[in-house]
Amino acid sequence: MKGNSSGNLRKKMIIVTIFFVAIPILVSGFITKTIAERALLEEKEKKLFGITSMLDQYLQHDFEAILQKEGTLSADEETKISVLNESLREFTDVLAKANPGIGVGYYVRGLDAIVTYGPSEEYGDIVGKDIEEEHPGREVMSTGEKQVEIGKQVRGQIMNAMLPLIRDGKVIGYVWANELTRDVESQLYKMDRIIFLCFGLGVLAVILLLVNFWNSLLVDINAVKQGLQQMKFDLKRRITVRGEIGEIADAVNGMAASILHARTLNENVMDSMVDGIITVNTEGNITFMNKAAMHLTGVQLEEVINRPYTKSMIHGVEFSSLLMETLQTGKTYIGIEMNYPANGKNLYISSSTSRLQDSDGKFIGAIVTFKDISEKKRLEQQVYRADRLAALGEMMAAVAHEIRNPLTAIKSLVQYLQEGSTEEERQEFHPLIIKEVDRANKIIHELLYFSRSADANFLKVNVNDLIRQTIVLVKNVSKHKTSFNLDLQDWIPEAEIDPEQFKQVFLNILINSAQAMDGPGEITVETDYDSIKGKISIVFSDTGPGIEEEQISKVFDPFYTTKKEGTGIGLAVVQRIISAHNGEIFMENIPSGGLKATIIIPINYSIRGEKNEKQ
Incomplete structure (x- = not known):
């Protein structure tokens, strides 16, 4: 009967475990697949919008500025398209070459035409054409909002990221960066295969492991039961079991050993802790140090037992001790971070103190627990320095931007005056130049005020x-x-x-x-x-x-x-x-x-x- 009962239990446990493990794994696999696909598409979208931002920045001002520079502002549309293509084609080709499979270009709203499409050797024939009325690019120009569209467009079936070109509050066109959807779908297909393969193998491996686990578990349980029966009469008896149940057997063996050797629970706990612990009596003399405290301070308990804490642990430096303050006043400290000059060492620790009481609530001394957080402190300082450098870089970029504006205005006014001007114009432009100089000087003055560390008069x-x-x-x-x-x-x-x-x-x-x-x-x-x-x-x-x-x-x-x-x-x-x-x-x-x-x-x-x- 006992053998049949054990066999039935084994079968039930295996079936239930498989049911409750396989289904969550398969559901997790589907969720992981969905999340991974979404993450890939988001990464693609982020990459494409990053390229459109580069196109926007490269244009700097607007299309009319390019035409004015080339002297074709009044030319016919075909000439304007040709001039803009010559000015922008090289950059779009460079971007397309740097990002294989990506198509990039500019669309001018005023000309209602594509002026460049890179790589030009593949899509140069599209230049000069307009987009269809239902093309999402028209919605981008109409709303002034960026958009991602997946579908059939000028290049074919693509994932297209479109960014409106906005100058002085007006949409003058848009830029795009797109990728063929077959390339995206190919990556998704490869990713799905890997995910399903991994989760399938995982389910199979889990089932095999669980079958083996339950078989060995029942054997170990029977061995522990027999050992406990024998331990009733002989505490020296040891239970020898492998696997997970071995932890239970070890705990039982440890308990028996503790009873045999009359070791108290407190001693076991103290020696197992990773935090340092030091106790003193009401006179401030050391009564206990655990192994972690001895390791951190470099002091052995036998060297300082029953000696004053302040004289035994701290040498040659002024140091006001939280432990002694707690002993004298009863004030409790929790998680105080500080430098601790213990026995010549300079540790940075997190420390907590409280008073000690016996079982009757009588005051018998004080205790301090501490741990070394020097490495944590060092990493925090590294992160702080990195943050300061990043903030400095952002501020320098802002300074350059703020100074460039008045300098640009001054340069333009001076160039105009050099090309020839009347006395009336000079009288008009001189105050403007001085105003821009004052503006730049104000920015520099405020920056110096912000950056200098002036001494405060409290x-x-x-x-x-x-x-x-x-x-x-x-x-x-x-x-x-x-x-x-x-x-x-x-x-x-x-x-x-x-x-x-x-x-x-x-x-x-x-x-x-x-x-x-x-x-x-x-x-x-x-x-x-x-x-x-x-x-x-x-x-x-x-x-x-x-x-x-x-x-x-x-x-x-x-x-x-x-x-x-x-x-x-x-x-x-x-x-x-x-x-x-x-x-x-x-x-x-x-x-x-x-x-x-x-x-x-x-x-x-x-x-x-x-x-x-x-x-």
Whole structure:
């Protein structure tokens, strides 16, 4: 009966396992196939739009600029198409050659014709032709939105990415990059074969493994049952089983060994932990160190047992210990990161401390647990440096763009004057040149102000008074009819800040708010104090149009601005000053209309600037 019962159990377990394993694997395979196909198509789409962006950037200005340069602005359409083809064909051929199987080109809306189609040796005969009325390219030019279309078009059955060419708010044509769908379908077919083959082999392998697993499992279970019966009478008896059940057998053997050797559970736990553990008694003498603590500190327990912690673990440096502070005050610390000069070593650790109590709740000492996170800290610093370099690259690109605009205007005016001009024209253009020079100089001045690390002059300052002084300045320089509503709490303590720097912060925010309202409006300024956190909050609210949600995260980026005459440095300087004071600034739209800027700063800089390293 027992043999039949075991055999039936084996069959049932195998059937149920196959059912519940094979179906999820097949479903997962189908899902994986779908996701992989979608990912491939998205990758293709991203690649094609990347090529269209290159075409857009290569054009720079517009088609009329090319025709004007070649002196054919008034020529017939055939001549214009020929000139544009000569100017753009080389680049489209280079792109097509660099991306085999890809077709690229330009379509001019004003000429209603294809002016170039690369590779030209294959599609040169299409140049000069227009697209059909139902062609998706016409929808792209009509809506001004980029589009991907899969279907039969000029080149045949293709996946076509089309990007509108927009200059001065007008669509002047579009560019495209496409790939034959047979190439895409071929890649999808190869990918599907690999996925189905892998999952099919996986299902087969799982079934075979499960059959073998259940057979060996039942044998091992019977061996464990017999061993437990024998262990009732002989704790020296060991159960020897291989496979997964071997872990259970090992646990049983370990339990028997623990009883035989009278080892406590606490000792086993302590020696198995990867975190270092040190305990001291009420007098501050070391009572225990686990193996991890000895490894991290380089100190053996027998060398320091019953000796003072501060003298045994720390030599020749000033160090205020969290463990000793917990022992004396009862304050608990969790996850504090710091440098720890243990026995000549300089570790960077994460440390937690608490008091020790016996089973009756009596205070008997303190415990510290710590782990070495030096490698983590090093990797964080590498990531930080990489982020700084990336941010520097983005800022330099923005600087080049901002400086190039006034220089281009100056160059054009000077060239015009060199070619010959009247005294009246010179009198007209000289102020324009000076204006553009001043504009470039302003950008450079603000960049220098943003980049230099000016020393702050920290003083005890009444924030409310500083706000009132700044508003007087804004009223004197602002051209807008702006009213100010002040809700300043008089009981706010003085803050230790640089008054000139914060006057610049308030000035930039208030002027931005006034300019954003572009007419009569109201700015509300509120102050408050959180006595628990020791921080002051300053809130500026206006009745302007607010900022689009997707742009709020960019307002503090250097050179990002939505104003025609702005340089985009003001709010970047604001954030830098506030960060230097260990503060925070947030921007958010007001549901009823307007924008709210919230500044939070600690009131005491000297406490904020010190980092007490303890353990």
